[in-house]
Amino acid sequence: MSGAAGHALAIRGLTKRYGAFTAVDDVSLDVAQGQFLTLLGPSGSGKTTILMAVAGFVEPTAGAVLLDGRDITPLPPERREFGMVFQGYALFPHMSVAENVGFPLRVRGQSRADRDAKVRAALDLVQLEKFADRLPRQLSGGQQQRVALARALVFDPTLLLLDEPLSALDKKLRAELQEELKALHRRIGRTFVNVTHDQEEALSLSDTIAILNHGKLVQVGGPTALYERPRTRFVADFLGKSNFLEGTVRESTLDGFALEAGGARLQVKLTAPAFPPPGGSVVLLSLRPEKLALLAEGETADNMVEGTIRAWSYLGAGFSLVVATEHLGEIRAVLPAWKAAIAPAEGLRLRLGWAADAAVPVEEDAPPGDTT
């Protein structure tokens, strides 16, 4: 694996229709050299279709795929030199680990000696030197995943494509391999395009996340930007959990506004540079449960609400509460367990507060199939 820099990928107006059904709708994306991009979306949102179009297995109905500015849309998959880790890994069951990893080199007609050295280096990279002679079915899921990774990297691909590489693994192993994948990306400096429906995986691995829904690109950005400033209700809901508060704007200032929601008056401070909405307009706010704090007797906050606990659960690191409030309906809050001043119980009355910049305005999503 040479230290050559990665390559830049661009997707331009990619559309894929199956009959009347639009699986991918006018998606444009840029992945810079050496970046880790994750396509994130629920099942059926078109992630695999986009990845397969990049790999060359799906012929786009419209649009183009560019590598370093060159249009590669007509190129067949075997000529693209992209490494790919398939969903379920797609290891060759009749070949040993070493034969699997050596396959791309055998295809390129490399000599046995060259092959052996590279296979060993690739297996080293994923810490599987000892398993070279095993068959795939004699390996655990995590080991198979690593073989797939070694096989995709051994021929120095220009790009690494990963389709749900960790989704078949249990939670602990997944976290472990996430770390490994991230370290691997740092080390080899290749451009990675990853597909997942797991928001935690997307947040922890990516430089950039592209959120998809119903085949459309909803928002693109860095993990923090997306988490802190979701553009729509869908993004706020899919990337983490969120409360949604709807109200009418009563008073606008330079960097914020006051919102009347169900009889309560909420202060909102805009963090990103944006024009505050005009008075009288209806606005939807997203408020992350962990941004709510339990208020002690006499303590105040920019926004305060009183309510009774409807349901609660213990999460180890914290308590998750569902609080029924008079004005804002049910609100979900997550309190760190180590500093929760209360022992939660159903029916318990409490006061919650949050800062003016904790809630962010989001848009309602366009209904599926709407082509605007």
Add this chain to the structure above:
Amino acid sequence: MHGTYGAGPAGRGVAWITAMYLVLPILIVIPVALTDQRYLSLPQEGISFRHFATVLTSEEWLGSIWQSFTIAVAATVLAVTAGTLCAIGCWRISRRSTDLIRVLMLLPLIIPSIVYAIGLYRYFGPLGLLDRFLGVVLAHGVTGIPYVVITVSTALAGFDPRLEQAARSMGASLSQTLRWVILPRIMPGIVSGAIFAFVHSWDELVMVLFIASREVFTLPRRIWDGINENLDPAMAAVAVLLVGFTLLLLLGDRALRRRTEAG
């Protein structure tokens, strides 16, 4: 078969009766072949292997066995090549139209072989293929194709198409993918189809009656003639040999399946 209920006594009884019904007519030739008499009958005073000896020393019988064998081998090669290519082609294209092709390939199996034989007789005549080794090989090979198409298609249905995609994503050409990934995965299906195609040719009689007469005189044909002309127990001995050989092939097929299932 995990998670299925075992058969009840009634079910088991029916299964045994059915099995007996199928097997008994075959078993009856065994004592007949071992008869000590000169005509087709059950052993009277003791068993004797002399009819086996007759068969295995007769030039006519051995010639027919050899002819049947070479025809079956050649027909199998033809059927396996054409059937495998057809099945892979249909699988790769996998459109509505390929279903039609697949049904078309099964026609020789569906059409009564006597109809087929009459048809062959009519157009083999002008081609000079009547009573020729090549003619019989063609007839048996073509009618053997469906077996191969069925077994190979079944094997392909269990083939993960992502393996092909994986091979291509690593730069493999179509022929490399075929040789190193697809064929090794479906080999059990191909061998299975080959065994069926071989057996099909090995015991085929109806077409041979029509398109062969003197030059080509296969084993089933000799048995047929033997039964019509004299009731020599040698026929039963041949039948036993035939059954034994077929059984061996089917057991081979079974062992192969076992191995792939375990593997």
